[in-house]
Amino acid sequence: MLPAGSRLTRRDEFTSAVRRGRRVGRPRLVVHLLVPAAAPDPVDAPPRAGLVVSRAVGGSVVRHRVARRLRHLLGPRLAALPAGSRLVVRALPAAADAPSSVLGDDLDSGLRAVLRRTGGRS
RNA sequence: CGAGUCGGCCGGGCGGCCGCGUCGGCAGCCCACGGGCUGCCGCCGAGGAAAGUCCGGACUCCGCAGGGCAGGGUGGUUGUCAACGGCAACCCGGGGCGACCCGCGGGACAGUGCCACAGAGAACAGACCGCCCCGCGCAUCCAGCGCGGGGUAAGGGUGAAACGGUGGUGUAAGAGACCACCAGCACCCCGGGUGACCGGGGUGGCUCGGUAAACCCCACCCGGAGCAAGGUCAAGAGGCCGCACGGCGCGAGCCGGGCGGCUGCGCAGGCGUUCGAGGGCGGCCCGUCCGAGCCUGCGGGUAGACCGCAAGAGUCUGCCGGCGACGGCAGGCCGAGAUGGAUGGUCGCCGAACGGACCGCCGCGAGGCGCCCGGGAACAGGAUCCGGCUUACAGGCCGACUCGUCCG
Numbered sequence: 001m002l003p004a005g006s007r008l009t010r011r012d013e014f015t016s017a018v019r020r021g022r023r024v025g026r027p028r029l030v031v032h033l034l035v036p037a038a039a040p041d042p043v044d045a046p047p048r049a050g051l052v053v054s055r056a057v058g059g060s061v062v063r064h065r066v067a068r069r070l071r072h073l074l075g076p077r078l079a080a081l082p083a084g085s086r087l088v089v090r091a092l093p094a095a096a097d098a099p100s101s102v103l104g105d106d107l108d109s110g111l112r113a114v115l116r117r118t119g120g121r122s
Numbered sequence: 123c124g125a126g127u128c129g130g131c132c133g134g135g136c137g138g139c140c141g142c143g144u145c146g147g148c149a150g151c152c153c154a155c156g157g158g159c160u161g162c163c164g165c166c167g168a169g170g171a172a173a174g175u176c177c178g179g180a181c182u183c184c185g186c187a188g189g190g191c192a193g194g195g196u197g198g199u200u201g202u203c204a205a206c207g208g209c210a211a212c213c214c215g216g217g218g219c220g221a222c223c224c225g226c227g228g229g230a231c232a233g234u235g236c237c238a239c240a241g242a243g244a245a246c247a248g249a250c251c252g253c254c255c256c257g258c259g260c261a262u263c264c265a266g267c268g269c270g271g272g273g274u275a276a277g278g279g280u281g282a283a284a285c286g287g288u289g290g291u292g293u294a295a296g297a298g299a300c301c302a303c304c305a306g307c308a309c310c311c312c313g314g315g316u317g318a319c320c321g322g323g324g325u326g327g328c329u330c331g332g333u334a335a336a337c338c339c340c341a342c343c344c345g346g347a348g349c350a351a352g353g354u355c356a357a358g359a360g361g362c363c364g365c366a367c368g369g370c371g372c373g374a375g376c377c378g379g380g381c382g383g384c385u386g387c388g389c390a391g392g393c394g395u396u397c398g399a400g401g402g403c404g405g406c407c408c409g410u411c412c413g414a415g416c417c418u419g420c421g422g423g424u425a426g427a428c429c430g431c432a433a434g435a436g437u438c439u440g441c442c443g444g445c446g447a448c449g450g451c452a453g454g455c456c457g458a459g460a461u462g463g464a465u466g467g468u469c470g471c472c473g474a475a476c477g478g479a480c481c482g483c484c485g486c487g488a489g490g491c492g493c494c495c496g497g498g499a500a501c502a503g504g505a506u507c508c509g510g511c512u513u514a515c516a517g518g519c520c521g522a523c524u525c526g527u528c529c530g
Contacts, residue, residue: 007316061180061204061435072443072450100451 007048014050017086024113028095028103029070031110032088033081047081049074052090062096069100073107080111 021034051074053067070089081087095103 065435068449069451075443 007050014052014088017050017088018052018090021086021088022114022117024110024117026106026110028092028098028106029110030090030092031107031114032090033111033114034086035082036084047078047083047085047087049078049087049089052088053095066091066095069103070107073100073104077107077111081115 017034018032021032024031051067051070053070070091074087074089078087089107098106
């Protein structure tokens with residue numbers, strides 16, 4: 001479970017991260033990351049994350065299980081993100097019956113790629 | 123030691139004999155070769171609530187031209203869950219010294235309705251007693267008494283509730299009429315919190331009842347029916363209609379089987395066939411499509427086999443995240459499947475609560491311990507499967523915490 005302060009909750013926060021953030025695709029998920037132009041104070045603005053698991057992934061039992069797995073995987077990786085950034089992880093249909101270890105690998109490589117592209121200048 | 127609060131667990135055990143259900147094996151008998159019957163052996167075989175059927179889901183079928191209107195549910199916040207009216211934490215209000223408990227906990231300046239009895243008066247309140255002023259009369263030394271007119275919500279009394287509370291100013295007596303503090307309401311600002319909300323400050327007018335498990339308004343959610351769902355295979359007997367075919371006949375037609383559709387039977391009554399019964403489109407209206415049968419009562423029937431049907435939102439252990447509900451990862455484990463509805467009976471041993479005279483020990487004593495005897499288990503049982511809630515229950519065990527007292 002993510003603490004309340006590290007969660008994306010409002011609709012516009014999701015759309016801005018998906019529309020304006022950097023996007024990297026992996027077989028089972030897509031990573032969107034939006035880093036603010038001016039880096040704020042890390043204490044005031046921790047990195048925040050949200051999940052998108054659509055009907056295409058499966059029925060509601062499957063969708064909730066995928067969301068719970070991603071949520072647990074996201075927790076320790078959040079600290080590595082720049083302050084104030086917004087992360088959205090979107091699950092693809094192949095994520096439905098992937099174990100946590102495979103999802104973790106996809107998430108790691110996706111995060112590395114998206115940080116390499118955005119983090120080049122800061 | 124006493125009084126209490128919260129949570130969890132168990133709910134007879136072992137063995138013998140007789141018996142029951144599914145499945146498997148073996149043997150015998152029957153056979154229309156699909157199988158059936160009987161006997162023996164073996165494995166497995168009800169619950170914490172299997173219950174009430176009150177919620178929520180899975181699963182299955184139906185529906186998914188259009189427009190409008192109804193209907194049902196939920197109700198602090200944030201989480202959790204497949205979902206919920208469940209659960210957790212927190213907030214607010216109330217109760218308790220406390221552990222903790224209780225709350226169907228949105229809105230009553232959107233509107234409407236209802237507030238019994240008592241009481242003078244109960245929702246743009248209300249002068250019964252009382253208090254005060256004026257006039258008249260009586261009395262007249264004073265105090266006063268009666269009648270009439272007026273003022274007054276401070277006091278009495280009624281009530282669940284009487285239009286803010288306390289103190290003062292004021293006045294004929296009084297009143298937020300005015301003032302201070304307090305309570306409450308509305309609005310604004312600052313700070314904290316994801317949020318319900320909390321803390322602080324200011325301004326205002328002086329106060330403006332309850333009931334929404336009354337209608338209603340607001341926000342959010344919700345297609346219908348249910349395992350007798352539904353599917354496959356048999357049986358499709360009988361009746362009616364349509365289509366093509368074969369045979370017979372000069373012909374109208376008759377006979378025969380085939381395919382497709384509808385229909386369970388008899389009697390009685392009612393409505394209806396373009397002046398449209400009835401049905402489909404979740405309910406209603408409009409609309410739209412199909413359209414000749416439909417409805418009610420009485421009588422008498424029928425409901426084969428298999429699948430669905432059991433390994434899934436399952437459970438246990440460890441580690442990790444979280445205050446917690448719960449979740450992630452790894453490993454282990456796995457339970458009946460009836461349909462005439464299977465778990466029972468009996469015997470032996472053990473057996474808690476509880477009851478009891480003698481005896482023994484301890485104690486001044488009430489009594490305690492031991493021995494012995496008696497005593498012997500509540501509520502209740504699957505039927506598609508899960509998650510909850512609620513209700514029933516002889517009794518027992520364990521843990522955490524609170525308060526009081528005593529000792530150290």
